[in-house]
Amino acid sequence: MLPTASTIDGTAFPASNPAAHRLHLAPNLAPNLALCENADALTAIREPAVTMALWRRNLPADLADALEDWPGKDWTNLRLTTTPDSVQTDATATGPLLPDIAALVRLYADVVGCPSVTLRLERVTGNGCKFLHVDYVGVRLLCTYRGPGTQWAPDDAVRRDGLGTGNNAAVLPDARRLRRMSVGDVGLLKGESWPGNRGRGLVHRSPPARPGVARLVLCLDHDTH
Numbered sequence: 001m002l003p004t005a006s007t008i009d010g011t012a013f014p015a016s017n018p019a020a021h022r023l024h025l026a027p028n029l030a031p032n033l034a035l036c037e038n039a040d041a042l043t044a045i046r047e048p049a050v051t052m053a054l055w056r057r058n059l060p061a062d063l064a065d066a067l068e069d070w071p072g073k074d075w076t077n078l079r080l081t082t083t084p085d086s087v088q089t090d091a092t093a094t095g096p097l098l099p100d101i102a103a104l105v106r107l108y109a110d111v112v113g114c115p116s117v118t119l120r121l122e123r124v125t126g127n128g129c130k131f132l133h134v135d136y137v138g139v140r141l142l143c144t145y146r147g148p149g150t151q152w153a154p155d156d157a158v159r160r161d162g163l164g165t166g167n168n169a170a171v172l173p174d175a176r177r178l179r180r181m182s183v184g185d186v187g188l189l190k191g192e193s194w195p196g197n198r199g200r201g202l203v204h205r206s207p208p209a210r211p212g213v214a215r216l217v218l219c220l221d222h223d224t225h
């Protein structure tokens with residue numbers, strides 16, 4: 001059972017409203033996409049047909065302002081294992097992002113049903129995973145705090161026999177179908193290792209690098225669920 005949004009560590013998540021706990025399956029965008037109106041609706045990722053649950057949100061203005069100067073040049077990428085109850089002390093290195101990240105850790109653990117969470121916060125300056133691919137994980141949470149967001153492809157637009165060839169056009173013949181997350185968006189991406197999802201992992205990639213733009217990306221994974 002998810003806590004009401006207003007109790008998630010006091011962050012700026014929208015107030016819980018039963019009438020607003022709707023999700024929109026979005027067949028015009030992608031048959032496998034659930035567009036979520038709020039944090040609670042991300043539980044849609046549990047639906048077998050859904051491999052991408054996307055909550056579009058704007059970062060609070062004060063957080064966006066804080067990220068203009070953070071992290072500094074000396075900051076190093078962060079990787080740790082934590083729990084919803086210990087993240088406030090485990091992840092102090094996330095600086096001004098700590099309240100938001102702590103809330104997302106709790107949200108993620110509730111949705112997936114996992115006791116602990118592997119957290120990565122990385123500054124990305126290169127192309128990352130530039131080829132369209134699937135992840136061999138259960139459900140992964142991604143949130144980009146700065147720079148262009150993760151790109152993904154609707155199920156009905158991909159040719160899975162092109163995966164692993166290093167040829168994006170073989171996976172996605174119509175590049176116009178490529179979708180992209182925006183800064184602040186919270187995406188739950190279902191991978192190949194989620195029970196019953198073999199052969200249906202969400203196809204995605206890192207966005208192409210832009211000169212002088214360092215992305216800041218949060219990634220949450222689970223060991224069990």
Ligand SMILES: [Fe+2]
Binds near residue numbers: 129133134135204
């Ligand atoms: Fe990936």
